[in-house]
Amino acid sequence: xxxxxxxPVLIAVILLAxxxxxxxxxxxxxxxxxxxxxxxxxxxxxxxxxxxxxxxYDLVVMNGSADSPxxxxxxxxxxxxxxxxxxVVAVGGRALDQEYYVQxxxxxxxxxxxxxxxxxxxxxxxxxxxxxxxxxALAILSGSLPSTVYDGTPESPIFxxxxxxxxxxxxxxxxxxxxxxxxxxxxxxxxxxELFLGSDCVDPDIFMAYEEYPGDSCSAFSxxxxxxxxxxxxxxxxxxxxxxHFGFYDEDRSSISxxxxxxxxxxxxxxxxxNFQRIDLTQVIASGLSPTTKIVDxxxxxxNGKVTGTAKVGDRVYIYLGGYFPVxxxxxxVI
Amino acid sequence: xxxxxxxxxxxxxxxxxxxxxxxxxxxxxxxTYNYDVYHWALTISNFEAGNGLYQTAGYYYTPVWGYILxxxxxxYELFGVDMxxxxxTDLLFVEDVATISPHTAFVTSIPxxxxxxxxxxxxxxxxxxxxFWIVRETYDLRKAKICFAAWFLCSFVIVVGSIGGMFDSxxxxxxxxxxxxxxxxxxxxxGSLFATAVLLKLFPAFLIFIFIAYIIVKHREEWKIRVxxxxxxxxxxxxxxxxxxxxxxxxxxxxxxIIARTSSDALYCADLVRLGTxxxxxxxxxxxxxxxxxxxKKEHKNAERALLIYSFYMMAILFLxxxxxxxxxxxxxxxxxxxxxxxxxxxxxxxxxxxxxxxxMLSPLVMDFVSMAVYTDILSLQDWTAFxxxxxxxxxxxxxxxxxxxxxxxxxxxxxxxxLVALVAxxxxxxxxxxxxxxxxxxxxx
Numbered sequence: 001x002x003x004x005x006x007x008p009v010l011i012a013v014i015l016l017a018x019x020x021x022x023x024x025x026x027x028x029x030x031x032x033x034x035x036x037x038x039x040x041x042x043x044x045x046x047x048x049x050x051x052x053x054x055x056x057y058d059l060v061v062m063n064g065s066a067d068s069p070x071x072x073x074x075x076x077x078x079x080x081x082x083x084x085x086x087x088v089v090a091v092g093g094r095a096l097d098q099e100y101y102v103q104x105x106x107x108x109x110x111x112x113x114x115x116x117x118x119x120x121x122x123x124x125x126x127x128x129x130x131x132x133x134x135x136x137a138l139a140i141l142s143g144s145l146p147s148t149v150y151d152g153t154p155e156s157p158i159f160x161x162x163x164x165x166x167x168x169x170x171x172x173x174x175x176x177x178x179x180x181x182x183x184x185x186x187x188x189x190x191x192x193x194e195l196f197l198g199s200d201c202v203d204p205d206i207f208m209a210y211e212e213y214p215g216d217s218c219s220a221f222s223x224x225x226x227x228x229x230x231x232x233x234x235x236x237x238x239x240x241x242x243x244x245h246f247g248f249y250d251e252d253r254s255s256i257s258x259x260x261x262x263x264x265x266x267x268x269x270x271x272x273x274x275n276f277q278r279i280d281l282t283q284v285i286a287s288g289l290s291p292t293t294k295i296v297d298x299x300x301x302x303x304n305g306k307v308t309g310t311a312k313v314g315d316r317v318y319i320y321l322g323g324y325f326p327v328x329x330x331x332x333x334v335i
Numbered sequence: 336x337x338x339x340x341x342x343x344x345x346x347x348x349x350x351x352x353x354x355x356x357x358x359x360x361x362x363x364x365x366x367t368y369n370y371d372v373y374h375w376a377l378t379i380s381n382f383e384a385g386n387g388l389y390q391t392a393g394y395y396y397t398p399v400w401g402y403i404l405x406x407x408x409x410x411y412e413l414f415g416v417d418m419x420x421x422x423x424t425d426l427l428f429v430e431d432v433a434t435i436s437p438h439t440a441f442v443t444s445i446p447x448x449x450x451x452x453x454x455x456x457x458x459x460x461x462x463x464x465x466x467f468w469i470v471r472e473t474y475d476l477r478k479a480k481i482c483f484a485a486w487f488l489c490s491f492v493i494v495v496g497s498i499g500g501m502f503d504s505x506x507x508x509x510x511x512x513x514x515x516x517x518x519x520x521x522x523x524x525x526g527s528l529f530a531t532a533v534l535l536k537l538f539p540a541f542l543i544f545i546f547i548a549y550i551i552v553k554h555r556e557e558w559k560i561r562v563x564x565x566x567x568x569x570x571x572x573x574x575x576x577x578x579x580x581x582x583x584x585x586x587x588x589x590x591x592x593i594i595a596r597t598s599s600d601a602l603y604c605a606d607l608v609r610l611g612t613x614x615x616x617x618x619x620x621x622x623x624x625x626x627x628x629x630x631x632k633k634e635h636k637n638a639e640r641a642l643l644i645y646s647f648y649m650m651a652i653l654f655l656x657x658x659x660x661x662x663x664x665x666x667x668x669x670x671x672x673x674x675x676x677x678x679x680x681x682x683x684x685x686x687x688x689x690x691x692x693x694x695x696m697l698s699p700l701v702m703d704f705v706s707m708a709v710y711t712d713i714l715s716l717q718d719w720t721a722f723x724x725x726x727x728x729x730x731x732x733x734x735x736x737x738x739x740x741x742x743x744x745x746x747x748x749x750x751x752x753x754x755l756v757a758l759v760a761x762x763x764x765x766x767x768x769x770x771x772x773x774x775x776x777x778x779x780x781x
Binding site for chain 2: 005006007008009011012013015016018019020021022023024025026027029030031032033053054055056089090093094096100103104107108110111208209210211212218222224226248275278302303304322323324325326327328
C-alpha cells in the first residue's frame with residue numbers, strides 16, 4: 001500500500017465502518033441497559049442504579065403518590081371527532097397529530113417502566129369505563145370524549161369509572177367542554193367542565209408560564225412543558241376538592257394539575273400538543289404523581305456503571321436517568 | 336515560502352493545524368447555537384432509550400447522522416460526559432418569539448458542546464487533508480497546502496461545525512472522499528460513499544451526473560463496468576443503512592427531510608421560496624444533466640481538473656437556491672480549489688462569501704452565547720438578557736422581530752455573494768468558450 005496515494009482509501013473504509021458501527025449502536029441500545037432498585041433499611045432508603053453508559057440520574061422520594069398503573073389505555077378513534085389545534089413542528093419533522101402522539105405514548109411510557117399500554121377506540125372505551133377504574137389509567141388526547149362514555153350528563157360512564165379509582169389523563173382542550181357523536185362534535189359548554197372539576201374554572205385562552213410552581217417539582221421531575229392553557233385556575237377549584245399542582249406556574253394555573261374525583265383523579269397537562277407535553281404527561285403517569293403527592297427527598301447524581309446511596313424514607317421512589325434527556329425510568333414501592 | 340517544504344507536515348501546515356484547532360476548541364466550547372445541538376442530545380437520548388431514530392420525535396434527518404451520533408455517544412460517555420443539557424426556566428421567554436430560526440430554553444452543557452466541537456474539528460481537519468490530497472494529485476504541493484490552510488482556517492467552516500454544531504462538513508467529507516475514490520479508480524467505495532453522503536444530506540446527489548461523466552471520460556473503454564461497480568456500492572450501502580427503517584416501518588419518517596429540508600423556512604420571502612423551491616430544484620437537476628453532458632462530450636487534457644471545476648459549477652448553481660446557511664458548505668471545497676488553483680478572479684468573491692456566510696450563520700447572535708451565560712461566570716444571565724433584548728428582540732418592522740430583520744438582511748447579502756460567485760463562474764464559462772471559438776480549438780474548460 002502506497003500510504004501517500006492510498007490514505008484516502010483507508011479514511012473511506014474507516015468512515016464507512018464508523019457509520020455501520022453507529023447503526024449497530026442505535027438499533028441495539030435499549031432501556032434494558034439500565035436498572036434500579038430500592039430497599040428500606042435502618043430508617044433510610046438504600047438505592048442502587050446501574051447504567052450502561054454515563055448518565056445523570058434523579059431519585060424522587062414521595063409520600064401520598066399513586067402506585068404504577070396496572071395498565072394505560074390511550075383513546076384514539078378516527079371515526080369520532082376530535083377537538084384539538086394544529087401545532088407547528090420543526091422543519092423536517094412529522095406533523096404532530098393525534099395519531100402520531102398516540103403512537104409515541106407507548107414508546108415514551110415503556111422507557112419509563114410502564115409496559116402495559118394499549119390503544120382503545122370509542123367502543124373499547126365504553127367497555128373499559130363499565131369496569132372498575134382502580135389501578136387503570138386512561139389518556140385522552142382528543143380534546144373531546146366520545147358520546148359512548150360522556151354525553152354531558154352526570155350519568156355518563158366515565159364518572160362512575162373515575163369515582164371507582166380510575167385515573168384520567170387529559171390534554172388538548174377544555175375538559176368536559178365537548179363530546180363527539182361520531183364525526184359530529186357537540187359542545188357541552190362549561191357545565192361539562194363543572195361535572196369533571198366541580199366548578200367552571202378553565203379559561204380557554206392561551207396561557208404560558210414563566211415560573212416554576214412552588215415545591216421544586218420542575219427540577220425533581222425535569223418537567224419541560226410551560227403551557228398552562230386548558231389548566232384549571234387554581235383558586236377556581238372548589239375548596240372541598242383535593243388538588244395538587246406541579247410543573248410551571250403562571251400565578252393562576254399550573255402546567256400540571258391533579259384533581260381528586262372520588263377514589264380516582266383527573267390529571268390535566270396544559271397546552272396544545274407538543275413533545276414537551278408528551279414527555280411531561282408520560283413522566284406524570286409513570287411516576288405515580290397524584291393530587292396528594294408530597295415530595296420528601298430529591299437526589300441528583302451521576303452514574304457510569306453502578307452507583308449506590310441512601311435517601312429519606314417515603315412511600316414510593318421514582319428513579320429516572322438522563323435528566324431532561326430521559327433514557328429510563330422506574331417507580332418503586334418502598335416496602 | 337511558508338509552504339515550500341516538500342513534506343505535508345511542514346511548519347506552515349503544523350501552524351495552520353494548531354491555530355485551527357485552538358480557535359475551534361476555544362470558540363466551540365463557549366459559543367454554541369443550542370437549538371440544533373439540543374436536538375443531537377435529544378436524538379441520542381431517544382435511541383439510548385431503545386426508541387431508535389424515528390419512533391419518538393426529535394430526529395428530522397435521514398439516518399446517517401443519527402448513526403454517527405451513535406458512535407459519538409459511546410466516545411463522549413467514555414470520557415464521562417453525562418449531563419447533556421438543561422432547560423432553564425429563566426430562558427422560557429425566548430421560545431415565545433416566533434422567528435425564522437427558533438430559539439430554545441434548552442442549553443446544552445459545556446462538556447457536551449466541547450465533545451461536539453472536537454468531533455467537528457476532526458472532520459474539518461480530515462476534509463482539509465482530502466482537499467490537500469486532491470489538489471496535490473491534480474495541481475501541485477504548494478497549492479495543495481494553501482488550499483488546506485484556506486479550508487481549515489475558513490471562518491465559515493469553523494462557525495458551521497464548532498458553533499452551529501451542524502454536520503454539513505461530514506457531508507463535504509464524504510463527497511471529497513467519493514472524489515478521491517473516483518480518482519483512485521475505487522468505484523465500489525465511491526458509490527458506497529456517495530450513497531452515504533446523499534443519505535446524510537441531499538445536496539451531493541446533484542453531483543451524480545458529473546461523477547458518472549468523469550468515469551466515462553476517464554475510462555472510455557470500460558466505463559460501463561465501472562459505473563456498475565459504483566452503482567453496486569451505492570445499492571449495497573443504501574440497503575445497509577436503510578434496512579432498519581424498512582423493518583421498523585419508519586421509512587417514510589426517515590425520508591421526510593427530502594421535502595422539508597429543501598424548502599427551508601429559514602429565509603427571507605419565505606412564501607415565494609416555498610413555492611419556487613421545487614421548480615428551482617428541478618432546474619438544478621436539469622443543469623446537472625447538462626453539465627454532465629458537456630463533461631462527456633468534451634475532450635479533456637486532465638479529467639481530474641475537469642471533475643473539480645464541473646463540480647464547482649454545479650455547486651455554485653445549486654446554492655443560488657436560498658436555504659439555511661450551513662447548506663452552502665458543500666460549495667466551499669470546490670470554491671477554494673477553483674479560486675486558488677484555477678482562476679484568481681474567484682479570490683475576492685471567495686473572501687466575500689467567507690465573510691458573509693459566516694455572519695449569516697452567526698445570525699442567531701445572542702442565542703449563541705447562552706451557554707456562556709448559564710454555565711460560566713464570564714457572562715451573567717442578566718447581561719445576556721439585556722443583550723438579547725437589545726439585539727435579538729428589539730422591535731423590528733413589518734411585524735418582524737429584530738432577529739428576523741437581522742437574519743433576513745444577512746441572508747440576502749449572503750445570497751448576493753453567492754450570486755457574485757455564480758456570475759464570475761458564468762463569465763469564465765463564456766470567456767473560455769469565446770476563446771475556444773476564436774482559436775478554432777476545442778479548448779478545455781479546465
